[in-house]
Amino acid sequence: xxxxxxxxxxxxxxxxxxxxxxxxxxxxxxxxxxxxxxxxxxxxxxxxxxxxxxxxxxxxxxxxxxxxxxxxxxxxxxxxxxxxxxxxxxxxxxxxxxxx
Amino acid sequence: xxxxxxxxxxxxxxxxxxxxxxxxxxxxxxxxxxxxxxxxxxxxxxxxxxxxxxxxxxxxxxxxxxxxxxxxxxxxxxxxxxxxxxxxxxxxxxxxxxxxxxxxxxxxxxxxxxxxxxxxxxxxxxxxxxxxxxxxxxxxxxxxxxxxxxxxxxxxxxxxxxxxxxxxxxxxxxxxxxxxxxxxxxxxxxxxxxxxxxxxxxxxxxxxxx
Numbered sequence: 001x002x003x004x005x006x007x008x009x010x011x012x013x014x015x016x017x018x019x020x021x022x023x024x025x026x027x028x029x030x031x032x033x034x035x036x037x038x039x040x041x042x043x044x045x046x047x048x049x050x051x052x053x054x055x056x057x058x059x060x061x062x063x064x065x066x067x068x069x070x071x072x073x074x075x076x077x078x079x080x081x082x083x084x085x086x087x088x089x090x091x092x093x094x095x096x097x098x099x100x
Numbered sequence: 101x102x103x104x105x106x107x108x109x110x111x112x113x114x115x116x117x118x119x120x121x122x123x124x125x126x127x128x129x130x131x132x133x134x135x136x137x138x139x140x141x142x143x144x145x146x147x148x149x150x151x152x153x154x155x156x157x158x159x160x161x162x163x164x165x166x167x168x169x170x171x172x173x174x175x176x177x178x179x180x181x182x183x184x185x186x187x188x189x190x191x192x193x194x195x196x197x198x199x200x201x202x203x204x205x206x207x208x209x210x211x212x213x214x215x216x217x218x219x220x221x222x223x224x225x226x227x228x229x230x231x232x233x234x235x236x237x238x239x240x241x242x243x244x245x246x247x248x249x250x251x252x253x254x255x256x257x258x259x260x261x262x263x264x265x266x267x268x269x270x271x272x273x274x275x276x277x278x279x280x281x282x283x284x285x286x287x288x289x290x291x292x293x294x295x296x297x298x299x300x301x302x303x304x305x306x307x308x309x310x
Contacts, residue, residue: 002198005205008223012209012216019215026280029218029269033140034276 007062010084014058014091018051021095031059051094058087101129102147104179108168115245119271119278125168127179147179157187159195159233163244189242193305195234200300203227207293217286222273225266228256228296235303256299262292 011031019027026042029035036055039045045052061084109123110116126142127150128134134144145153153161165186170178206223209216232248239253249256250263265285271278 005198005202008202008226009205012219012223015216015219016209016213020213027215027218029276030222030273032274032276035273036276038276 010058010062010088014055014088017088017092018055018095028055031055031062033059051091054087054091054094058084058091061087101133101174102179103128103133103172103174104170104177105142105172106164106168106180107171108164110245112167112169113245115247119246119267121275124171125164150180151183154183154186157189157191159189159237159242159244161186162189162237162242166242167244189237192234192238196231196300196303196305199227199231199234200304203231203297203300207297210290210293218269218272218281221266221269221281221286221289224293224296225270228266228300229270231300231303232256235305238305252303254299254303257295258292262289265289 014031015028024039024043026039028039036052036059040047040049040052047053104127106125106127107123108125110120111122124142126134126137126144127147128137128144129147131146134146137144150161150164164180165183168180170180173179203224206220206227210220210224213220228249229246232252233242233244236243236248236252243251245251246267256263265281266289268278269281272280
């Protein structure tokens with residue numbers, strides 16, 4: 001499996017952890033900055049919300065914050081780091097425990 | 101330090117609609133110079149990275165070669181034009197297989213989960229569009245448009261309504277803008293996915309070449 005597809009897999013895992021955790025007014029559509037801002041706005045979360053902070057960290061690691069990445073057809077992305085795995089676990093815990 | 105700014109993509113094709121983005125490229129010399137630009141507004145590349153993409157024959161290099169226009173130069177030169185044509189793109193078969201994998205995995209996720217449907221549809225669109233662009237190279241006429249699946253010689257057999265739902269899912273996921281999808285729209289698009297899969301299989305370069 002390519003590194004690009006691995007990054008999509010990582011994004012999918014994170015979105016599923018969040019969206020399956022409860023009924024939001026509107027679910028999270030992606031890890032772009034625009035999608036995160038929309039999700040926070042619609043669900044009334046401020047910028048210090050712990051889950052939102054973790055999601056932004058993961059998005060930055062996965063290079064999804066900016067939607068301008070044009071190199072979707074290349075296989076030279078940085079390898080996913082252990083840090084992403086750690087952030088994903090923190091998101092799982094935050095999504096299941098955090099009182100919104 | 102040298103700096104070259106380009107417009108590229110739909111703007112340069114004159115392909116403007118309500119979902120069109122303005123694609124801007126900044127070619128810079130150093131990572132430090134790159135940090136001056138808003139990554140939300142610009143695709144930011146060092147000149148070395150651009151040269152590497154050119155040597156590799158990466159589809160993005162071809163995209164810029166065919167569909168970019170210089171809007172600012174710090175030294176009176178046109179950096180991209182001086183690079184001449186990129187190396188031939190030789191990975192269509194491999195890349196199409198990769199995007200087919202992404203399509204199949206996204207479809208499995210869409211069918212097996214009750215959440216994150218917009219994201220799964222967004223990935224299906226990403227796979228479909230990139231597959232069509234890679235395939236179009238094998239037909240001698242690369243197509244970089246968001247509409248590439250509809251513009252290749254054998255268009256994807258889905259209705260404009262279904263295609264529009266896929267585009268909207270992609271925009272919701274990557275920009276966070278647009279009207280959320282309805283259950284009916286998701287259902288309609290899921291029903292069209294087997295036809296999309298068959299289309300990808302029939303056009304897959306590995307199938308065509310054997």
